Amino acid sequence: MNPRFPRVRPWMTTEQALRYLRQQAIRANEPIHYAYVLDHDWHLLGVVSLRDLFRASPDAVIQDIMEREVVAVREDTDQEEVARLFAEHGFFVIPVVDDANRMKGIVTADDIMAVVQEEATEDIQKLGGSGVLEEPYLQVGVGRLVQKRATWLIVLLLAGTLTASALEYFQDAIDRVTMLSFFVPLIIASGGNAGSQASTLVIRAMALGEVRRRDWWRVFRREILTGLVLGGVLAVIGLLRIVAWEWLMGSYGEYYLLLAATVALSLAAVVLWGSLAGSMLPFLLHRLGIDPATASAPFIATLVDVTGIVVYFTVAALILSGTLL
Amino acid sequence: MNPRFPRVRPWMTTEQALRYLRQQAIRANEPIHYAYVLDHDWHLLGVVSLRDLFRASPDAVIQDIMEREVVAVREDTDQEEVARLFAEHGFFVIPVVDDANRMKGIVTADDIMAVVQEEATEDIQKLGGSGVLEEPYLQVGVGRLVQKRATWLIVLLLAGTLTASALEYFQDAIDRVTMLSFFVPLIIASGGNAGSQASTLVIRAMALGEVRRRDWWRVFRREILTGLVLGGVLAVIGLLRIVAWEWLMGSYGEYYLLLAATVALSLAAVVLWGSLAGSMLPFLLHRLGIDPATASAPFIATLVDVTGIVVYFTVAALILSGTLL
Numbered sequence: 001m002n003p004r005f006p007r008v009r010p011w012m013t014t015e016q017a018l019r020y021l022r023q024q025a026i027r028a029n030e031p032i033h034y035a036y037v038l039d040h041d042w043h044l045l046g047v048v049s050l051r052d053l054f055r056a057s058p059d060a061v062i063q064d065i066m067e068r069e070v071v072a073v074r075e076d077t078d079q080e081e082v083a084r085l086f087a088e089h090g091f092f093v094i095p096v097v098d099d100a101n102r103m104k105g106i107v108t109a110d111d112i113m114a115v116v117q118e119e120a121t122e123d124i125q126k127l128g129g130s131g132v133l134e135e136p137y138l139q140v141g142v143g144r145l146v147q148k149r150a151t152w153l154i155v156l157l158l159a160g161t162l163t164a165s166a167l168e169y170f171q172d173a174i175d176r177v178t179m180l181s182f183f184v185p186l187i188i189a190s191g192g193n194a195g196s197q198a199s200t201l202v203i204r205a206m207a208l209g210e211v212r213r214r215d216w217w218r219v220f221r222r223e224i225l226t227g228l229v230l231g232g233v234l235a236v237i238g239l240l241r242i243v244a245w246e247w248l249m250g251s252y253g254e255y256y257l258l259l260a261a262t263v264a265l266s267l268a269a270v271v272l273w274g275s276l277a278g279s280m281l282p283f284l285l286h287r288l289g290i291d292p293a294t295a296s297a298p299f300i301a302t303l304v305d306v307t308g309i310v311v312y313f314t315v316a317a318l319i320l321s322g323t324l325l
Numbered sequence: 326m327n328p329r330f331p332r333v334r335p336w337m338t339t340e341q342a343l344r345y346l347r348q349q350a351i352r353a354n355e356p357i358h359y360a361y362v363l364d365h366d367w368h369l370l371g372v373v374s375l376r377d378l379f380r381a382s383p384d385a386v387i388q389d390i391m392e393r394e395v396v397a398v399r400e401d402t403d404q405e406e407v408a409r410l411f412a413e414h415g416f417f418v419i420p421v422v423d424d425a426n427r428m429k430g431i432v433t434a435d436d437i438m439a440v441v442q443e444e445a446t447e448d449i450q451k452l453g454g455s456g457v458l459e460e461p462y463l464q465v466g467v468g469r470l471v472q473k474r475a476t477w478l479i480v481l482l483l484a485g486t487l488t489a490s491a492l493e494y495f496q497d498a499i500d501r502v503t504m505l506s507f508f509v510p511l512i513i514a515s516g517g518n519a520g521s522q523a524s525t526l527v528i529r530a531m532a533l534g535e536v537r538r539r540d541w542w543r544v545f546r547r548e549i550l551t552g553l554v555l556g557g558v559l560a561v562i563g564l565l566r567i568v569a570w571e572w573l574m575g576s577y578g579e580y581y582l583l584l585a586a587t588v589a590l591s592l593a594a595v596v597l598w599g600s601l602a603g604s605m606l607p608f609l610l611h612r613l614g615i616d617p618a619t620a621s622a623p624f625i626a627t628l629v630d631v632t633g634i635v636v637y638f639t640v641a642a643l644i645l646s647g648t649l650l
């Protein structure tokens with residue numbers, strides 16, 4: 001915020017205002033685009049653009065030509081909210097006021113543009129699963145680059161060891177039916193991909209203010225529907241893949257249809273679960289006061305990996321018990 | 326670009342210029358902030374801000390007070406380049422000229438702010454592995470949402486079936502040593518995570534113009550170093566995990582150190598490979614005329630999954646042959 005800004009009085013004529021502004025321009029640090037109309041207690045009454053001043057006749061009075069509906073922000077207004085106002089309304093400058101509508105200063109579009117770029121960069125870096133670099137990629141030292149990436153990689157590795165534990169838990173099933181293990185990466189990756197899509201869409205929509213916390217239920221319902229359809233489509237493809245391989249190469253033996261059903265059902269369940277987890281986690285994080293962008297693609301994928309394994313082997317136990325298992 | 330813009334002549338006095346601008350303001354659609362100084366053939370000679378006009382004495386001549394070093398863009402200048410100029414220089418308006426420096430119009434910061442937000446959103450949506458929504462998340466119909474996400478999910482599923490094929494290829498090893506399969510998700514996820522980090526960092530740096538195509542070799546060297554260190558760190562953690570589980574629960578039998586070495590070496594190799602693949606793929610895509618943001622986290626992860634399996638079982642064959650295999 002810049003605390004210096006061009007101001008005029010409501011009772012001035014256009015000619016007086018222009019002369020008054022000319023004096024201010026000599027002292028000001030920022031180019032003049034708009035002049036703010038204030039009363040004696042600095043309450044913001046309206047705004048006139050230089051264009052309006054130029055257009056009006058020299059003896060027109062400011063309070064007759066000023067725009068009274070002024071979009072203003074507070075000092076504590078979120079920067080992304082300010083950016084949204086600039087982009088929506090096409091402003092160059094927005095006034096900053098206090099609770100009593102007294103003018104404190106102005107923010108300009110070029111300041112906010114830099115903020116917008118920077119915040120998008122930070123979100124993208126977080127969504128990619130690394131820390132925020134703070135400097136351009138090529139300028140960050142390799143030591144710092146390692147540090148920014150190591151933390152999340154280690155957290156994800158530690159979380160990922162749960163996949164090993166889950167598979168160890170299902171060792172008997174794998175021992176008996178090795179081919180069950182073939183489809184583990186495929187199934188959990190599909191859940192992770194669906195989750196990554198859902199979380200990035202929701203996180204960006206939150207950052208842009210298109211989705212607010214109270215919208216979680218609407219998002220939930222959309223993602224149930226979306227997850228069911230996407231899961232259904234992937235299930236059919238997974239089923240066809242196994243049936244095709246069996247017909248072409250005889251890969252999976254007499255119970256291949258049961259195996260295909262197991263993989264298909266697991267795909268459907270995991271994609272639905274990924275969509276729901278990916279879309280709801282940003283709300284949960286926001287609720288806990290944590291930046292929703294923490295729900296990065298790798299984070300969601302790791303989360304869905306473990307549950308995906310449990311889902312898959314549970315479905316396998318249900319469908320294959322008595323035949324293969 | 327707006328083809329209407331305020332203009333003055335180099336030989337005018339400040340007073341003449343202000344009067345001339347007042348006439349233009351009445352016709353103009355955009356607020357006046359700067360006036361462009363043109364000769365008779367519309368060549369851009371300089372620029373004066375309204376502030377300069379206000380500050381100068383009424384009989385000062387424009388060509389003496391104008392700024393001659395004007396930052397201008399061409400009609401075909403990349404929008405991200407224009408955004409960079411706005412953010413760097415703090416401009417509100419940038420003039421657009423042709424090859425002969427003849428003025429064609431102006432672009433304003435608010436137009437570009439909207440473009441910047443939109444392009445960041447598009448990149449984020451692509452990086453999350455879905456198509457570009459084009460409308461706010463809550464406004465897109467569920468059918469369209471499914472469509473935007475299904476394409477990539479299906480592509481990734483089909484690519485992911487290669488992981489099933491790779492595991493089928495190594496069926497003998499899994500049959501003999503079931504516990505090898507426990508670490509497959511852990512190892513390939515680590516490669517995918519490293520790749521996701523590298524690709525998003527490089528893609529964003531490219532979008533901001535911090536990394537250009539000719540920088541690929543610098544990026545490559547940085548990522549080799551980064552990948553080696555990160556891989557080393559993860560290898561140590563993976564090793565400790567297996568040793569600890571063996572000591573605590575006796576999970577892996579007499580050859581647990583060889584198993585630990587296999588997992589550690591695979592982690593190191595896969596993280597290095599993920600970092601290199603993730604950082605180089607955006608350059609390759611750019612070279613082929615494809616948007617680098619196509620190298621999304623899920624895409625890189627899937628790519629690294631398949632190679633990760635091959636690396637892991639190859640390392641296993643080398644280290645475990647004669648003992649477990």
